[in-house]
Amino acid sequence: MDICLAFKKINKNNYRNFISRKNKSMAERFKSVDFSDRIIFVPHCMRNTKMCKAKDEGSYYSCVQCRGCKIADIFTLSKELGYKKFYIMKGGKAIHNILKTEKPKAVIGIACFFEGAQAIKMTDKEKILVQFIPLLKDGCCDTDIDLEEAKKIINLR
Ligand code: SF4
Numbered sequence: 001m002d003i004c005l006a007f008k009k010i011n012k013n014n015y016r017n018f019i020s021r022k023n024k025s026m027a028e029r030f031k032s033v034d035f036s037d038r039i040i041f042v043p044h045c046m047r048n049t050k051m052c053k054a055k056d057e058g059s060y061y062s063c064v065q066c067r068g069c070k071i072a073d074i075f076t077l078s079k080e081l082g083y084k085k086f087y088i089m090k091g092g093k094a095i096h097n098i099l100k101t102e103k104p105k106a107v108i109g110i111a112c113f114f115e116g117a118q119a120i121k122m123t124d125k126e127k128i129l130v131q132f133i134p135l136l137k138d139g140c141c142d143t144d145i146d147l148e149e150a151k152k153i154i155n156l157r
Contacts, residue, residue: 015113019132022120030106030129031156035082037105039098040154043115043135044090045143046071059094060087070147074110077154092118099126106130108153110145112138131156 044061047054048068054061063086065072071088078086084104089095092115099107099122106129109119116132123130131153137144 012113015117016134019113019116019120019134023131026129026131027156030131033106033129035157036084038083038107039085039087039102039104040074040078040083040108040110041087041089041095041119042071042074042110043112043143044088045139045141046110046135046145047088047142049141054088059091059097060089063088070145070150073147074150074154077151081154083154092122095119096122099123099128104128108133110150111135112143 046069047061051066051068052061053066054063054071063071063075065075075086085098085102087098092111107123108131109116110133111119112135116134120130120132133145133150133153135143136146
């Protein structure tokens with residue numbers, strides 16, 4: 001088994017409980033934040049690696065909406081609602097710099113439970129409200145989410 005998958009499997013229940021509590025505790029305050037003050041982070045592992053033409057921006061990718069994966073739907077919805085920014089992250093480390101630069105009041109993070117728990121700890125420090133959307137199928141490539149569930153969270157108001 002891939003070492004990152006093995007690590008995540010061992011800790012998954014702890015992370016799941018932590019994240020579930022965090023989402024619930026912030027949901028009402030999150031709803032009060034304007035879409036223009038919210039950022040969405042999605043992981044690059046959700047891209048359809050066989051056809052993705054996303055633009056490489058260094059620490060993240062910009063989706064060109066080839067419709068090869070669910071990121072296109074999330075990106076489209078975020079634009080329609082007026083979200084501040086949308087990033088396809090190559091890794092979690094660059095998120096801290098983006099938070100410092102963009103100063104969002106709230107963020108939505110899509111990630112495996114392990115990455116999600118790390119990101120929530122980081123946003124706690126910065127006092128930024130978070131809603132987390134877990135990957136249904138995790139791993140290091142071609143991962144997946146429940147799109148309808150994600151849309152509900154992105155639409156929270
Ligand atoms: S929809 Fe965007 S992220 Fe998904 S495969 Fe196409 S360019 Fe890549």
